[in-house]
Amino acid sequence: MSALWMFPALIAGILTGFPVALVMLGLAVGFGFWQFGHEGLLYQVLLKVEEVATAQVLAAVPLFIFMGAMFEASGIASRLYDAIHMWTRRIPGGLAIGTVLMCVIFAATSGVVGATETVVGLLAIPAMMRHRYDKALICGTICAGGSLGTIIPPSVLAIVIGPVANASVGPILIGMIVPGLLLASMYILYILARCTLNPSLGPSVHANERVVPLGEKLKTTAGVLVPPMVVIVFVLGSMMAGIATPTEAAATGALGTVILAALYRKLSWAVAVDSTLRTVRITAMILFIVTCGSVFAAVFVAAGGMQTIQDLLQVTNIGRWGLIGLIVAITFAAGFMLDPLVIILIVVPITGPLVAAAGFDVVWYCVLFLVILQTAYLTPPMAPSIFYLRGIAPKEITLRDMYRGVWPFIGVQLVVILLIVIFPELVMWLPAKMQP
Secondary structure, X not given: OHHHHHHHHHHHXXXXXXXXXXXXXXXXXXXHHXXXXXXXXXXXXXXXXXXXXXXXXXXXXXXXXXXXXXXXXXXXXXXXXXXXXXXXXXXXXXXXXXXXXXXXXXXXXXXXXXXXXXXXXXXXXXXHHHOOOOHHXXXXXXXXXXXXXXXXXXXHHHHXXXXXXXXXXXXXXXHOHHHHHHHHHXXXXXXXXXXXXXXXXXXXXXXXXXXXXXHHHHHHHHHHXXXXXXXXXXXXXXXXXXXXXXXXXXXXXXXXXXXXXXXXXXXXXXXXXHHHHHHHHHHHHHHHHHHHHHHHHHHHHHOOHHHHHHHHHHHHOOHHHHHHHHHHXXXXXHOOOOOHHHHHHHHHHHHHHHHHHXXXXXHHHHHHHHHHHHHHHHOOOOOHHHHHHHHHOOOOXXXXXXXXXXXXXXXXXXXXXXXXXXXXXXXXXXHHHHOO
């Protein structure tokens, strides 16, 4: 039972405001020394450091981050938003719908959750404010669309959750496609229905604005949309076809974005250095958190924590679906306080073996877990998506607007979670079709 005290201690350490990674590492060292002595502790630490350092799939993390950094630096994001806006601006809520589409495309190139919301938000908020969109709708659209970086491949969180759950990353990335597109489609349908019933929430553009001819639309769209889509198809298509590993696909995407930046005449020494330094900073942060979380989980398991939890579950006899419900509740509650990456490293090493022993597919569980994380990412009062939005939103948009705007999209998230639980084929169908 002593290992279970690691979690109350972890929560107490987090509430002090101390960096979460250092709290996990400090608790692992303290409990590990108490349980195993310095030799046993040293073995656990060195083993997990070596595992993280030699995990081939984690080599994809810096490549996907670099891919997103170059995509942003090349100016493709702003051109892409303008191209999508041409097609959607005369639809009720068209700017918001175009924002969701932009988030899908950018999420498929960045792999980083916060990057999607920040970049797209800086482009979309001024346009929607200029056309007098409802502030709550603006906030909900940006937060929900930006959160798609969690569930649209190639999500960095998916690359991390695979090794932690002892699951192959390729099927997880493929299994995310249908739920991710389903979420985006339901966001769009909600925006369209809401703005059709109440046009003042998301008015169409002014009638005196120039109507862009169809030929010009097609030419502009082809020039802006096709190149990044080619990169996305190469990245995801190579993994889905089994031609490339996630790391090889990430390298292809990174090279593709460099070529795109050169074609758009945005590739310079300053851009390359800035993208590289940003990649190094984010990668170092992620891998340090992964290492600390892995050491924490290893000490917990070695101290008998896993066996204690299994014994408690057998005594309570909550059943396999009760186990899923308990994990959903824990993950959702943890999302109020912790970063999604930290939640994965704390919860998944403990729950993954339990879920597999209960007869659930681990790939299905990983995708479900990521959608739950995305929902927690949106949910007040500690929603990380709202904190990202506060950093880029103008003063006219208040915290009340943000809280009011995210709730309908949280409802959409809960519907999708329910559909994934009832119809596991939403996750498993595409990986089954793509696997040799």
